[in-house]
Amino acid sequence: MGVELFLQYIAAGVTYGIIYAIVAIGFNIIYNTTGIINFAQGEFVMLGSMIAISLHGVMPLLPSIVLASVVTMFIGALIEVLFIRWLKSPTVLRMIIITIGLSILIRELALSIWGEGVRALPYFTGNEVSSVEIGMIRISPQVLWVVGVCLFMVAVLQGFFHFTLLGRKMRACAANPVAARLCGINTKNMVTLSFMLSALIGAVAGCVVSPITYSQYNMGTGLAIKGFTVAILGGLGNSLAALGGGIVLGILESFSVWFMPSAYKDAISIAILLVILFVRPSGLFGSKERMALKEF
Amino acid sequence: MRVISRVFLLLFLTVFLVTPVMASDTIKIGAILSVTGPASFLGAPEANTLKMLVDEINSKGGIKGKKIELIIKDSSASPEKAISFAKQLIEEERVFAIIGPSTSGETLKIKSICEKGRTICISCAAAERIVNPVARYVFKTPQKDSFAARKIFMQMKKMGIKRIGVVVGNTGFGKAGKAQLEKLAPEYGIDIVISEVYDKRATDLTALVTKLKAKGVEAVVNWSIVPAQSIIAKNMRQIGFNVPLFQSHGFGNIKYVRAAGAAAEGIIFPAGRLLVAEELPDNHPQKPVLLKYKRDYEARYKEEVSTFGGHAYDALMILVEAIKKAGTDREKVRDAIENLKGFVGTGGIFNFSPKDHNGLDIDSFEMLTVRNGKFVLLEK
Numbered sequence: 001m002g003v004e005l006f007l008q009y010i011a012a013g014v015t016y017g018i019i020y021a022i023v024a025i026g027f028n029i030i031y032n033t034t035g036i037i038n039f040a041q042g043e044f045v046m047l048g049s050m051i052a053i054s055l056h057g058v059m060p061l062l063p064s065i066v067l068a069s070v071v072t073m074f075i076g077a078l079i080e081v082l083f084i085r086w087l088k089s090p091t092v093l094r095m096i097i098i099t100i101g102l103s104i105l106i107r108e109l110a111l112s113i114w115g116e117g118v119r120a121l122p123y124f125t126g127n128e129v130s131s132v133e134i135g136m137i138r139i140s141p142q143v144l145w146v147v148g149v150c151l152f153m154v155a156v157l158q159g160f161f162h163f164t165l166l167g168r169k170m171r172a173c174a175a176n177p178v179a180a181r182l183c184g185i186n187t188k189n190m191v192t193l194s195f196m197l198s199a200l201i202g203a204v205a206g207c208v209v210s211p212i213t214y215s216q217y218n219m220g221t222g223l224a225i226k227g228f229t230v231a232i233l234g235g236l237g238n239s240l241a242a243l244g245g246g247i248v249l250g251i252l253e254s255f256s257v258w259f260m261p262s263a264y265k266d267a268i269s270i271a272i273l274l275v276i277l278f279v280r281p282s283g284l285f286g287s288k289e290r291m292a293l294k295e296f
Numbered sequence: 297m298r299v300i301s302r303v304f305l306l307l308f309l310t311v312f313l314v315t316p317v318m319a320s321d322t323i324k325i326g327a328i329l330s331v332t333g334p335a336s337f338l339g340a341p342e343a344n345t346l347k348m349l350v351d352e353i354n355s356k357g358g359i360k361g362k363k364i365e366l367i368i369k370d371s372s373a374s375p376e377k378a379i380s381f382a383k384q385l386i387e388e389e390r391v392f393a394i395i396g397p398s399t400s401g402e403t404l405k406i407k408s409i410c411e412k413g414r415t416i417c418i419s420c421a422a423a424e425r426i427v428n429p430v431a432r433y434v435f436k437t438p439q440k441d442s443f444a445a446r447k448i449f450m451q452m453k454k455m456g457i458k459r460i461g462v463v464v465g466n467t468g469f470g471k472a473g474k475a476q477l478e479k480l481a482p483e484y485g486i487d488i489v490i491s492e493v494y495d496k497r498a499t500d501l502t503a504l505v506t507k508l509k510a511k512g513v514e515a516v517v518n519w520s521i522v523p524a525q526s527i528i529a530k531n532m533r534q535i536g537f538n539v540p541l542f543q544s545h546g547f548g549n550i551k552y553v554r555a556a557g558a559a560a561e562g563i564i565f566p567a568g569r570l571l572v573a574e575e576l577p578d579n580h581p582q583k584p585v586l587l588k589y590k591r592d593y594e595a596r597y598k599e600e601v602s603t604f605g606g607h608a609y610d611a612l613m614i615l616v617e618a619i620k621k622a623g624t625d626r627e628k629v630r631d632a633i634e635n636l637k638g639f640v641g642t643g644g645i646f647n648f649s650p651k652d653h654n655g656l657d658i659d660s661f662e663m664l665t666v667r668n669g670k671f672v673l674l675e676k
Contacts, residue, residue: 005510008535012502116336118523118555128557129533138536212530213499214523214555222497257503263466263493265503 004136009254011134015143015212017250018150022205023227024234024242025154026198032174032237033187033194036095040079040103041202041227042220043110048072048203049215050110053119061122069203076199080192103220110217121210142211149208153201154243161239170194174237222266229273235286244285322365323358323624325350325615326385328396328406329420329608333372334496335521337549338398341605342420343368344597345589346395349612352592359619371397378402379409386413392626395611396420398604399521401468407434416630418615420607422545423472427653435633435653437610437643438603439568443658444545445476447566448517449484451663451674455540461513462491463504463528465520470496473519473544489513496522502531509537521546526556533559540564545661548603553666564674566661568643570606571671585640606642614639614646 023041030038052068059067083098084090123130124145131138161167172180173190181187206215213219226249234245249269256268276283327346330339350366358364367389369381378397385391386409393416397403400423410417411431419426419436422444426436452460462477464470474491481488490511494504501524508516516539518528525547532541543565550571553560569576573586589609593601617639618632636655639646644660663674 002510005506008506008509009503012500012506015502016500116332116334117551120555128530128559129561131534131536133536138534140530140534143534214527216523219499222499254503257507261493262498262501262504262507263495265498266495 007135007137009258010251011137011139011143013251013254014247015139015146015250016253017230017247018147018243019205019209019213019223019246020226020230020249021243021246022150022153022201023223024230024246025157025239026202027227027231028237028239028242029157029194029198029201031231033170033191034084034090034095035092036099037228037231038195038198039096039099039224039228040106040220041198042222042224043103043106044072044076044199044202044220045206045209045223046110046215046217046220047075047106047199047206049121049206049210049219050114050119050217051203052207053121053210053215054114056121061124065121065204065207068207069200072203073196073200076195076197077192079199080195084191084195085188103224107218107220114217116217118214118216119210120214121207123211124208140212142208146208146212150205153204154239157197157201157239166193226269229269232273232281233276233284235283238283238285241283241285245283248284321361322363323619324365324367324389324391325612326381326389326391326394327366327368327608328371328378328381328385328394328398328402329368330373330398330402331368331370333370333374335373335399337551337602338420338521338604339370339373339396341593341599341602342396342398342608343370345593345605345608346612348592348596349609353616359616360623362624367391371402373399373402375402375405378406382406382409382413382417386410386415391415392624393418393615393629395608395615399468400426400472403434403436404468407431410434414626416615416626416633418611418633420604420611421469423468424476425472430651430653433630435611435614435648435655437607437614437641437646437654439545439566439643439656439660440654441473441476441544442480443656443661444566445473445480446484446658447661447663448477448542448564449480449486451542451564452486452515453484455515457514457540458485459487459489459513460515460517461508461511462488462517462519463501463508464491464493464518465496465498465522465524466493467496467521469544469546470520477517477519494524496520496524498524499527500531501528502535504528505531505537506535508532509535513539515540515542517542517544519544519546523552523555526552526560529556529559529563545603548664548671550600550602550671553669553671560666560669562665562667564663564665567664567671568603568606568660569662570601570603570642571664572662572673575673581640581645582642586642589642603642610641610643610646613641 026041052065055064125141132141169185170190173187230245234241329342331343350364354363371377400421403419403421403426410433417434422438424441464474541563545567547565548567576583590601618629622628622632636648644656646655648655664671665674
């Protein structure tokens with residue numbers, strides 16, 4: 001395999017990987033505040049891109065993406081307020097089942113609103129055939145958008161969690177909900193906020209990938225599985241680990257095409273998920289001690 | 297148990313054969329189409345076409361005074377659903393004939409059911425195996441895969457292409473196409489350097505096209521009926537891989553061209569003449585049929601016609617033609633279809649025979665290309 005080919009595979013892998021990582025980070029934010037896996041995370045990605053595509057019919061690209069992200073964020077809040085907040089005994093299992101139900105509900109609603117057609121936002125710069133030459137490889141400018149926007153979101157999230165009071169409150173809830181409550185933090189509001197945040201980043205990710213992967217009512221399921229794999233691979237709850245896990249999985253997937261039929265690409269990620277769950281349930285970058293403290 | 301079930305089967309068959317099929321004054325025609333689901337781009341225009349034609353026929357007084365009663369079942373491209381609908385249509389509804397299914401996978405699953413139920417089935421799916429080996433009651437209207445493959449190879453020969461890469465989606469259509477391409481390539485002196493199957497839900501094929509590029513192929517053939525047809529075109533151009541891209545006859549829907557945008561330009565594929573009806577010379581026998589169907593469909597549904605709806609048009613019109621000739625006896629109608637010659641449809645001019653339940657020859661395909669976002673004849 002030549003250097004050029006090697007780099008081209010790396011580029012393709014990083015593109016997939018970053019998308020998976022964003023979905024995984026969405027999982028992590030909610031997991032940290034509630035201890036549950038929100039299986040409707042993929043649906044946030046779908047809603048973001050579908051709403052943006054519909055809005056793009058009446059307004060320019062940027063406002064439609066911003067508005068779609070905000071709308072999706074409020075849908076996230078609404079879901080939490082309607083289905084999670086008032087639960088009297090919010091056991092982890094119960095909440096997980098609720099999110100699975102919600103993901104099916106959202107998907108079916110999307111099907112009846114938008115139908116089955118495949119849609120897409122236009123390319124942000126250039127068009128379907130434009131490509132940028134970087135060193136020895138050629139990629140679509142949209143790939144740069146995906147990588148740029150996603151890395152930007154990760155950086156902003158890191159800043160938010162480490163340097164703002166609100167972010168620290170959310171981390172406090174994640175570390176120890178009871179102690180956080182004793183310190184006067186309204187944990188319920190933090191849970192709502194976590195749903196809003198993960199809906200927001202999911203929606204933005206959905207918009208930037210839409211030109212590349214197209215959007216369809218059922219695009220969320222596949223992304224959720226990949227995102228979940230990445231979250232487990234990196235170690236649940238850690239956003240930077242999710243980024244690392246995402247890029248590892250993306251690159252593995254893209255190189256797998258070289259060695260075996262590409263129809264097995266998805267089998268790779270499931271196989272990795274199983275191996276990690278058996279061998280190292282705390283993930284590549286997670287610690288066993290931290291895992292032991294978690295309910296799930 | 298087996299004996300009892302055999303007896304029942306025998307009893308059932310006798311009742312079936314002895315009872316006059318048409319007791320009422322309507323002709324019941326069943327249709328199993330993927331109106332929703334992953335193959336809705338096939339099934340939806342097919343269902344629309346059937347509704348439009350049946351309305352038109354009934355408003356003119358039906359066939360020989362009998363109106364058509366159309367029962368459309370939506371299988372959403374699931375072979376399991378197609379099987380249960382086929383049984384329901386044959387055993388409960390006792391339909392005169394079945395039109396569809398839309399996909400090859402489904403048709404192959406219900407082939408034997410129609411055979412046992414002695415019910416005429418005119419499939420709208422492409423795979424050659426539907427009519428080869430010939431099943432007595434099973435016909436199909438789309439052109440055979442092998443003709444599409446031959447047309448592609450003939451074009452490649454003209455362009456001096458020798459080393460190619462083949463990629464297909466993992467559907468019944470894709471796999472059947474891969475088999476045909478691999479079988480026929482040596483005849484045309486073409487070397488398939490690499491042959492790959494991708495997941496039908498794939499959303500990005502950059503890694504796959506990178507592999508093709510590394511193999512140094514002179515052209516790529518993609519054989520699928522899924523949105524990946526547009527994705528592969530985009531991904532190839534994005535990594536700067538500019539060899540000719542050939543697609544199968546599954547590309548015959550302008551929506552794929554729109555989805556691929558600028559990347560669709562120059563894609564070469566075989567298709568029936570429906571997509572280029574206006575461009576045909578005025579003396580072409582298919583031109584009036586194609587133009588009428590196209591105008592009627594587009595006026596009624598406000599969307600562009602696709603070759604897939606045309607397959608349903610051909611299926612129903614062939615059946616109607618045979619009923620006009622042979623009355624409403626199912627066996628006679630079956631014979632009439634088998635002996636139908638020179639029937640002008642949207643897919644081509646059909647000449648059925650006991651050995652050929654498709655009836656189209658290789659000339660029913662034209663090579664088309666995409667220019668300025670529109671389908672045009674490649675050579676003109």
